[in-house]
Amino acid sequence: MSEELLINISPMESRVAVLDNGVLGEIYIERHNKLGLVGNIYLGTVVRVLPGMQAAFVDIGQSRTAFLHVNDMQREPRPVAEKKNKAQDSINNERTIIDAATDELAITPPVVSAQSTEVVPVAKTLIQHRLHESQRILVQVTKDQLGSKGARLTTNISLPSRYLVYLPSSEHIGISQRIDGDEERTRLKTELSSLMQTVNLKGGLIARTAAERVPVDKLEEDIYYLLQLWRTICARRQEMKPNQSSELIYQELSLPLRSIRDLVHADTEKVIIDNAQIYEQVRYFAKEFVPFVYDRIVHYNAEQSLFDVHRVEDDLRDALKRRVDLKSGGYLIIDQTEAMTTIDVNTGSFVGARSLEDTVYKTNLEATHAIARQLRLRNLGGIIILDFIDMLEQQHKDDILESLQAQLTQDYAKTKITQVSELGLVEMTRKRTRESLGQQLCEPCSTCQGRGFVKTAETVCFEIFREIMRCARTYNSPKKFTVVAHAAVIDLLLTSESDTVADLEYLLGRVITFDVENLYTQEQYDIVLD
Numbered sequence: 001m002s003e004e005l006l007i008n009i010s011p012m013e014s015r016v017a018v019l020d021n022g023v024l025g026e027i028y029i030e031r032h033n034k035l036g037l038v039g040n041i042y043l044g045t046v047v048r049v050l051p052g053m054q055a056a057f058v059d060i061g062q063s064r065t066a067f068l069h070v071n072d073m074q075r076e077p078r079p080v081a082e083k084k085n086k087a088q089d090s091i092n093n094e095r096t097i098i099d100a101a102t103d104e105l106a107i108t109p110p111v112v113s114a115q116s117t118e119v120v121p122v123a124k125t126l127i128q129h130r131l132h133e134s135q136r137i138l139v140q141v142t143k144d145q146l147g148s149k150g151a152r153l154t155t156n157i158s159l160p161s162r163y164l165v166y167l168p169s170s171e172h173i174g175i176s177q178r179i180d181g182d183e184e185r186t187r188l189k190t191e192l193s194s195l196m197q198t199v200n201l202k203g204g205l206i207a208r209t210a211a212e213r214v215p216v217d218k219l220e221e222d223i224y225y226l227l228q229l230w231r232t233i234c235a236r237r238q239e240m241k242p243n244q245s246s247e248l249i250y251q252e253l254s255l256p257l258r259s260i261r262d263l264v265h266a267d268t269e270k271v272i273i274d275n276a277q278i279y280e281q282v283r284y285f286a287k288e289f290v291p292f293v294y295d296r297i298v299h300y301n302a303e304q305s306l307f308d309v310h311r312v313e314d315d316l317r318d319a320l321k322r323r324v325d326l327k328s329g330g331y332l333i334i335d336q337t338e339a340m341t342t343i344d345v346n347t348g349s350f351v352g353a354r355s356l357e358d359t360v361y362k363t364n365l366e367a368t369h370a371i372a373r374q375l376r377l378r379n380l381g382g383i384i385i386l387d388f389i390d391m392l393e394q395q396h397k398d399d400i401l402e403s404l405q406a407q408l409t410q411d412y413a414k415t416k417i418t419q420v421s422e423l424g425l426v427e428m429t430r431k432r433t434r435e436s437l438g439q440q441l442c443e444p445c446s447t448c449q450g451r452g453f454v455k456t457a458e459t460v461c462f463e464i465f466r467e468i469m470r471c472a473r474t475y476n477s478p479k480k481f482t483v484v485a486h487a488a489v490i491d492l493l494l495t496s497e498s499d500t501v502a503d504l505e506y507l508l509g510r511v512i513t514f515d516v517e518n519l520y521t522q523e524q525y526d527i528v529l530d
């Protein structure tokens with residue numbers, strides 16, 4: 001399968017589209033106003049130590065000083081100044097740098113934890129014995145600053161890659177609990193520990209859920225990336241000048257760089273970027289960390305928008321609709337609620353009885369492809385119920401299930417068909433990763449309050465009649481009523497409902513007049529009394 005990555009940059013957002021054989025498969029969107037500091041690593045300076053709270057305020061160059069609690073510093077990095085010479089001498093020596101970075105941890109043994117029987121002097125666990133004012137310290141942000149509260153920090157650095165998380169201050173190799181099967185867990189543990197030895201990377205690793213069944217050469221690429229990254233961080237922390245109080249050492253990657261880290265692989269033929277500055281950034285990043293893709297990165301600066309040229313804009317618009325048309329004439333209806341997603345398969349037009357089973361079979365078969373694509377594109381997660389069109393032949397039923405299964409194996413997210421109910425409903429789950437496309441881009445419709453339907457103009461007319469009668473009873477002799485409403489409602493009042501209006505005027509002895517309000521939705525109206 002050939003893959004292309006399209007990266008579209010605008011002042012307000014970055015969007016990354018993954019094309020499989022020219023067709024939009026996945027879309028990632030990052031709105032720039034929602035970016036935070038979480039994941040960033042700073043070399044900060046301790047401003048105050050608060051023994052009473054067992055915490056410290058650390059200057060990381062933000063408007064508020066950040067907060068570090070003793071529980072978030074299980075292990076104590078040695079102050080940078082003491083290490084300076086050793087580390088500087090060895091910037092180009094991978095082995096020594098990694099050693100330097102991890103043997104800092106040996107200065108203070110870890111605090112007693114559940115797995116450790118090591119006894120640590122109590123004094124070492126108190127913050128006032130571990131930190132002092134004006135001390136420099138390497139910290140990572142775990143929570144953004146909010147209002148008057150500063151950001152929350154940890155000294156337990158973690159660096160994510162596509163399949164792994166590197167923990168410089170740990171010694172364990174952990175496997176995501178979502179990875180099933182003892183055999184696979186053991187394989188990952190064995191392979192990761194031998195890879196770490198090969199490249200001489202010290203510290204701990206976590207295999208993320210995405211690592212399941214990933215071949216060893218891919219894991220090796222990841223370890224290599226983490227090694228390069230950690231080397232860069234170790235080198236950069238030495239660069240801070242004595243008069244500086246804080247420095248951003250590592251920034252959680254922006255979407256364009258993350259997509260190079262997480263989405264690019266051997267089958268990626270091209271990465272096309274429509275912004276010169278980001279193009280340069282991505283090239284620089286790729287050269288350093290993902291060298292095999294470097295020559296496949298292209299800058300696009302033609303007049304027509306990149307997403308229009310590749311039909312991404314159209315596909316994106318369609319990916320928000322309930323209905324997905326199939327080539328065979330059938331269609332899917334996709335409904336997402338908080339609890340689950342249901343996908344209903346329908347045949348298009350009436351088909352003769354003789355070819356019915358055949359048409360249904362073909363439609364269902366096509367639907368399995370469309371469903372798998374839509375799950376990825378819309379990033380639907382959680383429980384998913386598929387309602388295929390009823391089929392008579394058992395062989396057909398088996399084929400459909402088999403085809404669905406085959407399509408789902410292409411999905412990067414973990415999927416599982418849990419059961420086929422007596423009514424023929426296929427129940428499946430898909431691992432929730434981020435918000436679905438709909439949740440990210442849409443909100444409940446304010447016209448229908450999320451019901452998906454609006455009252456008909458006739459229903460609204462009848463509401464208006466009841467409201468006029470209520471007003472006539474409640475208020476003392478208004479001279480006239482004016483109905484202000486949507487054009488469709490007023491049209492109806494002046495045509496098919498005009499008899500009722502006349503009856504009402506006679507009954508109440510009042511005149512009723514009408515005004516169209518273009519800003520009103522079909523359900524909105526006002527009754528004005530004169």
Ligand SMILES: [Zn+2]
Pocket residue numbers: 445446447448449450451452453454
């Ligand atoms: Zn609506």
